[in-house]
Amino acid sequence: MLYIQVGDNILAAVLEDNPSARALAALLEEGPVTLEAENYGGFEKVGELPEALPQNDTRITAAQGDVMLYRGDSVVLFYGSNTWSYTKLARITDAEGLETALSGSEISFTLSLWP
Template sequence: MLHIEVNGTDIPVKLYDNSSAAAVKELLKKGHLTIPMKDYAKMEKFGSFGVQLPTNDEHITTEAGDVILSEGNLLVIYYAPNTWNFTRLGKVQNLSEAELRKVLGKGNITATLTWRDE
């Protein structure tokens, strides 16, 4: 399972079954990844993976807890809806929208991604 640590809180993310999520998993099997993330439009946090990953874009409306690949190289964690062509990577587990908003806080964050076989 993908784990994203933000502000000392572990956010478990169940990955979808697509080539984009598989590429993220393979990337993290080499070691953790720390990504500075910016807040955008009071609906998402985004930051660069630093590499181009395969995309599986579809026209979707996000929900709080959706973890998305945008433009093939951006990790995006949504805490409010947005409609666009995105690649679904995964879904935050065990956190309500209010809890997710609290963990992500206001402004920029640093997220540390790790993979754990569970």
């Protein structure tokens, strides 16, 4: 499982079975990673990783709850929808209240393998 802390909210996500998600998990084995973040386009919160991950981008329509890799070095948390070239990393398991949790003014989020 992937855990995402945004403000006081902790979101659980199921990691994909692909090289990008495995590389993210390996990075997080060393400990939680906090990313500086910004809201973009009214549908996503984006944070840059400390290192690039392997990417296998395909043109996809991301939906609320998707966790995507963008350009190999940014994690995108979707609270809306967008079509672009991404690599899917994970899917947030409970979308209830997700837009409120992700669209706030928080300027960072933390990724970890443990809650």
